Amino acid sequence: MEKIKVGIIGFGFMGHNHADMVQSFDEMELVAVCDTNPEQLTDVPAGVKIYDNADDLLKEDINVVIISVPNPLHKEMTVKAARAGKHIICEKPAAMSVAEFDEMVKVTQECNVMFTIHHQRRWDYDYRRMKAVFDQNLVGDVYIIKSQLYGVNGNMHDWHIYPEMGGGMLYDWGVHLIDQILQMVPSEIDTIFADVKNVINEKVDDYFNIIVRFKNNITAEIELGTYYLTPKRGWFIGGNKGSAIIDDFSGAGKIVRTKHLLENVPGKITMTAAGPTRSFGPPEPGLLYEEPLPDVECSHRDYFVNFINAYYGKEELMVKNDQVRRILRFLDAVRESARTNKAIKFE
Numbered sequence: 001m002e003k004i005k006v007g008i009i010g011f012g013f014m015g016h017n018h019a020d021m022v023q024s025f026d027e028m029e030l031v032a033v034c035d036t037n038p039e040q041l042t043d044v045p046a047g048v049k050i051y052d053n054a055d056d057l058l059k060e061d062i063n064v065v066i067i068s069v070p071n072p073l074h075k076e077m078t079v080k081a082a083r084a085g086k087h088i089i090c091e092k093p094a095a096m097s098v099a100e101f102d103e104m105v106k107v108t109q110e111c112n113v114m115f116t117i118h119h120q121r122r123w124d125y126d127y128r129r130m131k132a133v134f135d136q137n138l139v140g141d142v143y144i145i146k147s148q149l150y151g152v153n154g155n156m157h158d159w160h161i162y163p164e165m166g167g168g169m170l171y172d173w174g175v176h177l178i179d180q181i182l183q184m185v186p187s188e189i190d191t192i193f194a195d196v197k198n199v200i201n202e203k204v205d206d207y208f209n210i211i212v213r214f215k216n217n218i219t220a221e222i223e224l225g226t227y228y229l230t231p232k233r234g235w236f237i238g239g240n241k242g243s244a245i246i247d248d249f250s251g252a253g254k255i256v257r258t259k260h261l262l263e264n265v266p267g268k269i270t271m272t273a274a275g276p277t278r279s280f281g282p283p284e285p286g287l288l289y290e291e292p293l294p295d296v297e298c299s300h301r302d303y304f305v306n307f308i309n310a311y312y313g314k315e316e317l318m319v320k321n322d323q324v325r326r327i328l329r330f331l332d333a334v335r336e337s338a339r340t341n342k343a344i345k346f347e
């Protein structure tokens, strides 16, 4: 089978990552890269053509372009690439707005090219373990899912501090965390309530807490802060038959169960540092026991494996445009809720 010839538009942090990924597949060949900043082009792999603009790169004999320029340029580059007849993988956030995304979808459909967004965090190990807990019903009927990401240093760099560049954490990790939850819970959303703050950044969000009420009665809480001064990648799934917990990116965690499941335990007064309590004292020895989380096989390569298979007509793209549009609509609801201090009806 002929190799898929790939070009990369925007050879910064993600552009370099994509180059490594493309070159690790026998099915793909990295043909050309472009960047407007010559400093980014000093370490282009041997044999790969170099351009200082997208128009020239798009004249190359390539089948697929990967768009990894800053967010406000995604639409322009997608439209150009589609009109040049190239299939497209575009970085997240897909677009700055739903209207922009609709235009991108329209043009790519008219030009009959593949168009998908790089939501590779659907294959994160920590997420996949928790999704397996959910899918396999390992903690019974789920009532709450928490997804938390805390950073220590405010971590806004380069163009991420400018709103007009699509800066802020909602457009950054926010879209990944939202996508993960939407892919986990197979239900329409009733309401979205959100708190969005700029804690140490003047113009862009660096903290958000989003409460999602799904119509199937599950609540999800998605919380991110870049300035917690204690790092964490946390997951919690609470069900009526157990709790599943992860505390960091390694995906290490556990399922905790109780031997007196759904039984009313007689009130017994225990003394705690906060005074006597009947409900919140330490559990009796042996009451709680732990089980391992399910193991899963996944890596960010899986995103590209799916893309390659879809390119050859062997399977459907897994990251679909209606799913991506839902994320962008979700972001609108988050912003509206934060502005109005109201829960927003969603679907």
Ligand SMILES: NC(=O)c1ccc[n+]([C@@H]2O[C@H](COP(=O)([O-])OP(=O)(O)OC[C@H]3O[C@@H](n4cnc5c(N)ncnc54)[C@H](O)[C@@H]3O)[C@@H](O)[C@H]2O)c1
Pocket: 009, 010, 011, 012, 013, 014, 015, 034, 035, 036, 037, 040, 052, 053, 054, 067, 068, 069, 070, 071, 073, 091, 092, 093, 118, 119, 120, 158, 171, 172
């Ligand atoms: N999927 C992920 O996990 C992930 C992670 C990081 C970033 N991203 C996304 O990738 C995109 C790029 O982010 P980054 O962190 O690599 O940024 P970056 O600043 O490191 O790289 C962007 C590159 O685009 C170049 N560029 C700007 N305008 C250009 C133009 N008109 N033509 C060609 N090149 C141009 C810049 O010079 C820069 O080298 C963003 O949309 C970001 O949200 C995704």
